[in-house]
Amino acid sequence: MRHVGAGDLSTVVRDARAGDERAWAVLVDEYGPRLRAIARRFRIPPDQVGDLLQATWLQLFNGIDRLQCPEAVGSWLAVTMRRFCLHAVAGENRECPTTGLDEWLAQPGEAPEAGLLRAEQAASVRRALARLPERQRRLLWQMATDPDARYTELSARLDMPVGAIGPTRARALGRLRRLLLDDERATHYAWPARR
Known part of the structure; x- marks a missing residue:
C-alpha cells in the first residue's frame, strides 16, 4: 500500500464525495490501520473494534460533504475514532452511538474523558x-x-488595510491547519500502541 499524498488525497476525498467505491477503498486502506491503532491504545476489546470502526466510517460517510479541508480527513477520522473509543471506555453505552458526534458530546452527564x-x-x-x-x-x-x-x-482595530484582511485570514487559517495537522501527526507517532 502506498501512502496517499496531499494532492492525491484531495482527489480521493472528492471522488469519495461523488460515491466512488474505489476512493472509499483507498481511504479505508490508508487510514484503517491508524484507526485500529487508536483502538489498541484505548485497549478496546477486539469484538468492539469493528463496531467503532464502522461508526467512524459512517460519520465520515454522512459528513464528507461538510469536510472543508480534504487534507484533514486523517485527523478528522482520528479524532472521531478517539471520541468513540472514549465513549466505549466510559461504558455508558456498550452499543455504538447512532446520533451525530455533536449531539452525543452535548448530552448531559458526558464521560470525564x-x-x-x-x-x-x-x-x-x-x-x-x-x-x-x-x-x-x-x-x-x-x-x-x-x-x-x-x-x-477590524481594519481600524488592527491598523490593517481592508483589502489585506481576507488574504491574511486565509494564510493564517492555512498555516494554523498545517500546524494542527503536524501536531496531530506528532502525537500519533509519539504514542506507542498498547498491546
Whole structure:
C-alpha cells in the first residue's frame, strides 16, 4: 500500500464525495490501520473494534460533504475514532452511538474523558496559535472574539488595510491547519500502541 499524498488525497476525498467505491477503498486502506491503532491504545476489546470502526466510517460517510479541508480527513477520522473509543471506555453505552458526534458530546452527564479530549484539543490549538506570526494571530483572535465585526472595524482595530484582511485570514487559517495537522501527526507517532 502506498501512502496517499496531499494532492492525491484531495482527489480521493472528492471522488469519495461523488460515491466512488474505489476512493472509499483507498481511504479505508490508508487510514484503517491508524484507526485500529487508536483502538489498541484505548485497549478496546477486539469484538468492539469493528463496531467503532464502522461508526467512524459512517460519520465520515454522512459528513464528507461538510469536510472543508480534504487534507484533514486523517485527523478528522482520528479524532472521531478517539471520541468513540472514549465513549466505549466510559461504558455508558456498550452499543455504538447512532446520533451525530455533536449531539452525543452535548448530552448531559458526558464521560470525564470527553472533557480531557476537548482540553487536549484546546491545548493543541493554543500551541498552534502561539506559533503564528503576531499579525495573523491578532486577526484570528479579533475575528473569533467578535465574529460580527465588519472588515472596516477590524481594519481600524488592527491598523490593517481592508483589502489585506481576507488574504491574511486565509494564510493564517492555512498555516494554523498545517500546524494542527503536524501536531496531530506528532502525537500519533509519539504514542506507542498498547498491546
